[in-house]
């Protein structure tokens with residue numbers, strides 16, 4: 370069977386500033402930088418973001434390589450803590466402007482469609498000390514920073530995103546204590562989530578005002594959608610799964626596309642006295658400023674069932690569900706994440722049926738593997754598992770497009786192996802291998818597979834056995 374994508378389809382990769390650039394010429398710390406400085410032992414092999422993949426100094430080499438593989442799209446982020454020297458006066462770091470302008474210009478010269486994101490978990494430490502996303506003053510400082518970015522780089526960048534995975538700072542920083550500031554407080558987490566949406570919508574408003582005469586300019590938000598499947602079709606399991614969707618997916622998806630929060634979610638928050646501080650003017654801004662295109666990171670679904678036991682302890686979303694471990698799940702052993710490509714089709718269908726077939730694309734999908742060096746053959750990493758992973762996901766994406774989903778592209782996380790928060794360089798995701806000691810880049814087999822597929826007019830073949838296998842996994 371031939372799997373074919375349109376000529377204009379985006380095939381590319383994504384990364385972020387804090388995970389790839391390194392600290393050179395950066396004057397301010399973000400919360401990940403401080404965390405590493407304070408507790409390096411929290412990071413795999415004590416490797417921090419200080420050098421990362423040295424993209425600050427090697428971006429030109431990476432762009433040449435991207436062009437060689439024929440990728441036509443790329444996403445990265447501007448670091449708030451790099452661009453702004455002084456958050457009160459908005460004094461900018463001239464060196465950062467030079468760096469980002471040259472980086473973006475070189476991508477443009479290679480005809481690589483660029484999407485620039487404004488926030489990737491990287492709250493400047495100085496602003497975290499003022500409460501971070503808990504504080505609405507920080508919301509307005511973010512909008513000022515975003516406006517600066519549009520003014521400084523708007524001529525070079527058509528596609529923008531406000532936030533990457535805005536649910537993560539709320540859940541990781543304010544519920545499960547995975548990330549700085551290691552707080553666990555559902556009410557605060559709800560406020561943080563709400564304030565992020567507010568910062569997003571205010572930014573979208575500025576963007577549309579600034580670029581109202583330029584139809585090429587589009588703004589987006591990057592959501593990590595994790596649709597939830599109930600254990601059974603029993604009412605209580607379906608209800609539990611619906612609540613998971615409300616907390617982790619729809620609470621962000623609905624306001625950015627429909628301009629309002631899901632009513633069931635508002636009711637649930639109200640019943641627990643968890644509604645965030647908000648006012649009519651803010652809700653009007655959220656209602657009136659929707660995105661132009663949706664970016665979706667997809668790694669794995671969620672699975673839930675009704676609680677077997679009474680929930681106890683401080684209030685958490687788990688009061689309403691229990692995570693269900695599906696016995697047949699295929700798990701990526703290195704990351705512990707389920708591999709379930711069919712969800713891509715379900716996401717596409719949800720967007721088609723419930724969000725008016727809104728334009729969207731996959732902005733992250735990928736597989737982190739530890740110890741890839743053991744797969745070296747003739748000097749390159751033979752990552753057949755990653756090729757298989759990509760093929761299976763593209764199969765479902767292609768099927769969704771055939772059923773009229775308005776999907777514009779597929780980006781793999783990531784191009785050159787990059788730093789992953791406290792997992793650091795444990796699991797490698799790239800199409801290109803990074804030698805951490807020499808910072809040398811070597812294209813993996815998956816990179817060559819992408820090149821071949823793109824040169825083949827965005828087409829690859831699947832055997833009948835492969836298709837049968839994909840379809841048989843329900």
Ligand code: FCB
Pocket residue numbers: 385388533534593666733782789790
């Ligand atoms: C996603 C994040 C990204 C990266 C991948 C592996 O959730 O957006 O920064 O860490 O996971």
